[in-house]
Amino acid sequence: MPKMTKEDDPEAYIEAFEWHALVVGLDKRYWASQLGALVVGKAQAAYRALSREDALDYESVKEAILYRLEINPEYYRHRFRAKKDHEIRQPRVLLQQLRDLLDKWVSPVEHDREALANQIVLEQFQNDLEERTQRWVRQHTPQNCEEALRLAEAFSASEVYYPRERRSQGPSLAAPREPERRRPSDRGTPRDTVCFRCGQKGHFSRECLWQATERWALDN
Structure with missing residues (x-):
């Protein structure tokens, strides 16, 4: 088991130590001394502050270390x-x-x-x-x-x-977009148009009464 470093999470390290001790079959009588030799910083200080009797009891060592590191409910x-x-x-x-x-x-x-x-x-x-x-x-x-x-x-x-569909739709219901309103045509108004058949303003050649009259005359 590698020695604890300052970057290690103390709680995670203790859990890893317990798992390692079980895997290698370490006698639990030696867990306390082994952990005490591996921890550093405040955890090491907590271990050294214990009485000789408590320093031999693993649960007492673990409790003291967690208490010193304020790992509590x-x-x-x-x-x-x-x-x-x-x-x-x-x-x-x-x-x-x-x-x-x-x-x-x-x-x-x-x-x-x-x-x-x-x-x-x-x-x-x-x-x-x-x-x-x-x-x-x-x-x-x-x-x-x-x-x-x-x-x-x-x-x-x-x-x-479906990443694309989800990005566009997703679980959140986005407000529907309002349809774009068509702008009025910039083309000239009927008053500006000139019929090329009769030369009068105000209508297109397809609407020309002269054209309709001419067709009626031809048909008759």
């Missing part, structure tokens, strides 16, 4: 509500992270926790979606997280197959 609440990075906003990844954060934020003994959790995650899931996906999902008023996930993934799939 309020920390998870803030992360739950905060705007997520672009790479996390893929619907399935986003929903899983919100559920994980809620598990660390809300006490599991809370009354009717499952129903509460569903509504909290559903609300935040919709808030954190991409803007166009968010509008589409909200228009369909999903009642639970799974329904919201199906809507979000269906919209994402349609963006892949």
Whole structure:
């Protein structure tokens, strides 16, 4: 397991350490000392401040480090509500992270926790979606997280197959454009026209009474 760096997320590092310890089969009696030797900064200071007895207990070491770094229910609440990075906003990844954060934020003994959790995650899931996906999902008023996930993934799939149509139409209903009104013709008015048959103003040759009279005369 590589040593922790200042750029590492302490919580993510501890989780990675636990996974690594399980994979390699490290005896849990040595977890505390191994973690204490790998962490740096405030985490290392928290470990060194422990009594010798507590420094040998992994749960005590982990609790002390998280406390020193202020990783507590309020920390998870803030992360739950905060705007997520672009790479996390893929619907399935986003929903899983919100559920994980809620598990660390809300006490599991809370009354009717499952129903509460569903509504909290559903609300935040919709808030954190991409803007166009968010509008589409909200228009369909999903009642639970799974329904919201199906809507979000269906919209994402349609963006892949029909990107141009979606860009022009999309889930948001844009106001219809008013038809352009034709401007009055700049051509001359009837008063300015001159009939080339009779030479009179005010009409075209096809409307000329003289032409109609001439045809009647020829026919008779």
